[in-house]
Every structure is written in C-alpha cells, then in structure tokens.
Amino acid sequence: MRSARSLTTIRPPVADKRGAILRAAIRVFANNGYFNSKVADIASEAGVADGTVYLYFKSKEEILHSIFDRSMEEAINEGRKQLAPITDPREKLRRIALLHLERLGSDRDLAVVFQVELRGSTKFMEEFSAAGFAEYLGVIRSTIEEGQQAGVFRKELNAKVAAKILFGALDEMATNWILSKRRYKLTPMVDTVLDIFFNGVSVK
C-alpha cells in the first residue's frame, strides 16, 4: 500500500476543475468573444474533455454568469473591507476609483470580458445591470451625497447624475486601455479623473 501522505501531496486530490474551467473561459471569451467561443475551446484550454464542462456548469451561458458573479462578489467584499475605516467622502471616492482600475488593470482578460463581452447583449446588460452595476452606482451616489451633507460637494448637483459621470469616466478609461495597442498603466488615470471630478463637484 502506498503511503497515505503521498496521496494528498503528489497530486492535488481535488484539482480545482471548476476554477480552471472558469479561468480558461475568461481567456477564451476575451480572445474570441462570447458568441464566437466554442465550449470545446474552453474545455481544451482548461485541459478537460467537453463533457466535463457540463459536470460543473449547466450551460455555456452559466459560465459567463459565474464569471460575473464570482468577480463581482470578490470586488464587493474587497471594497467593503477597504471602505469601512474611511470617513472622508473624497477619500472614499478615491479608494473606490483605485479599486476599480486596479482590479481591471491587473487582469486584462477579465477586463475584456467585463468591458466588452458582458455588454454585448441587452439581455445580459439588463440582468447584470439590475444586480451588480446598479448597486455599484448606488455606493458612489451615496458617497457623493455624504459629501454634499458634509458641505464639501455642491448641494445643487444631482448626486445620481454625478455618480454616473464618475463611473462613466472610469469605465471609459478601462475600455480605452483595453482597446489601446499601447501598453500603459491604468491605475494612474485615477489622478486625472479625480482631479477634474473633484474640481467639478466641489464647492469653491
């Protein structure tokens, strides 16, 4: 009988197939687009058979959903943690913006899926919009409202619209970064965005 120890060390007893498939899917979707990606491509990229994919996901669509859900959950948790100790509204917004661009900037394939593939159908947009994006916009919005209460941001501004403007600016930074042939750092863009935004919304 082989030693019990080797069993758990030589081979990961449960290789994280699910995770491997998800990571493979991100790569494949990023390169070919969701609709042009074959499940077979994902399987071979993950090093498993076609059928195995269906042991972990009920459909191709569910894979895309899972990518979104998983990433969003991670981002939200990380966000909550980092925002909790901050009280200054400006500081909060800066942290949000940083987290936003850091996350996308550190995984180009995931960024492509988020910026491009997840937008490619009103169906997804509506579903996801309802769930994740709306909540995200809400966080920005209420932070801006805190700033208005605190007297640092102009009270006459519509906080919801201001939130969309900030989000839109960050979003465009990310999209442009993905499409650009040139390779530059995404995170530093936060400075210019917030420079303009804060100047735009602050009381004089």
Next chain:
Amino acid sequence: MRSARSLTTIRPPVADKRGAILRAAIRVFANNGYFNSKVADIASEAGVADGTVYLYFKSKEEILHSIFDRSMEEAINEGRKQLAPITDPREKLRRIALLHLERLGSDRDLAVVFQVELRGSTKFMEEFSAAGFAEYLGVIRSTIEEGQQAGVFRKELNAKVAAKILFGALDEMATNWILSKRRYKLTPMVDTVLDIFFNGVSVK
C-alpha cells in the same frame, strides 16, 4: 400609349429596399441582440424574402457594418456643419455634447445598437475604434487643447484624458438611459455633465 407621367408616379419605381433592410435590422438587432438575430427575422421585418437581403448585403456582418458606417457618416457631417461657425471652445464642446445625446436620444433602437451591440465583440470594437471613435475622441481632444491655448482650460491637464472623461460621461448617460425602465429625456443631461466638466477643467 399610357401617359409618360403615370409611369413614374403610380408606383415608386425603386422602393428603397436597402434602406428598409437597414432600418429593419436596427430594430431586430436592438430587440434580440446581433448574435441572436436571424437574417430571416430581418427579412420578414423588412417585408422581403430571405434571399433579397443578400442582393443588398454580402453577409449578416456587413449589415451591422453598414449601420455603423451610415450613422457615423451622417453624424460626422452634421457635426462638421454645426461646429464650423463656432469659435468658443466651451460653446463647441456644448454643441458636440448636445449632438451626441440628441442623436442617440431621438432613436432608441439605433442607440441600443450603438451602445450595446456594437460593443459586443473586441473584433468590432477594434475595427470601429480605429475608424470612428478614435476620430471622434480626437475632435473633443483638440477642442480642449484650443481651450487650453485660449487660457480658459487648465494647461496642466492631459487633454487626451480629459477628452476620454467627457466622452465617458456622455457615453454612460446614453447607456444608462437605454437600460433604464423609466422614460426620461436624454438631452438635458448635457447641462449637468458640462457643469461638472467645465468646473473641473476651467482655470479658477
């Protein structure tokens, strides 16, 4: 002999089939998404047979391209015309923003195709980005640079980034408007966007 006049008046000698197909495609793509739309759907929406579509377009993909090319050309022409007589950089930017939101706000289906469907693949994004969007961003950017020369906008700002911010903000207004269940006017958003943006980029 039938009167020569009646020949040209009784029946439109050449009904604009091509245009009809394009308009139908915009409607169908907006409702189902590009990849979920069947050529047969477009044909029946346009009131022609499946095969007729292929007398005017070489493929389904070419239809999407044509929608983009045609709308972009229209927008650019209209834009040039309206911008020509304006010299004040702020006024120029206001006109650009207005045209942007007016055009999308006046045709929801076209807006969906532009905001959602055209983004749904890196392939399209890269092609189109190279052609249309880049040029558009360039116009905004050089207007901002004019403002910097004229001393109304802060010189230390990176004009390219500022241009992306303005574009991103407008783009987000449009996308949000499409996804929103509530029906509101898109054009007035220009005011808040420019209020914040001008305050953000102007010299104090």
Next chain:
DNA sequence: CCGGACTGAGTGATGGTTCATTCATTTCTC
C-alpha cells in the same frame, strides 16, 4: 471490483447562405 469522475464521439437543432424558379416590366419586332 465498486463508484464516481471523466471522456469524447455522436446527435439534433439551428440558422447563414445559395440558387433554380417565378413573374412584372421593359424592349423588340412586325
């Protein structure tokens, strides 16, 4: 050897594209 993880060839549906055929209109012919 059992049970469950895994495989990958096969299947059925889908939908983009083609093309033989139709027929309204125009052009000839007498």
Next chain:
DNA sequence: GAGAAATGAATGAACCATCACTCAGTCCGG
C-alpha cells in the same frame, strides 16, 4: 400598338456547416 422575347429583381425551399449538449463507456483510487 399588340404580341413575343428578354431582363433581372425577388423569392423561399433546401442545403449544410456549425456547435451546444448528451450519454454509453472508460479509468482509477481505495
């Protein structure tokens, strides 16, 4: 000016390549 012939726009049934998904079988750890 009437009929015949030619034209080509339009049709839509059929074709067939493509995949998402299934399942009968294999593999392997214990």
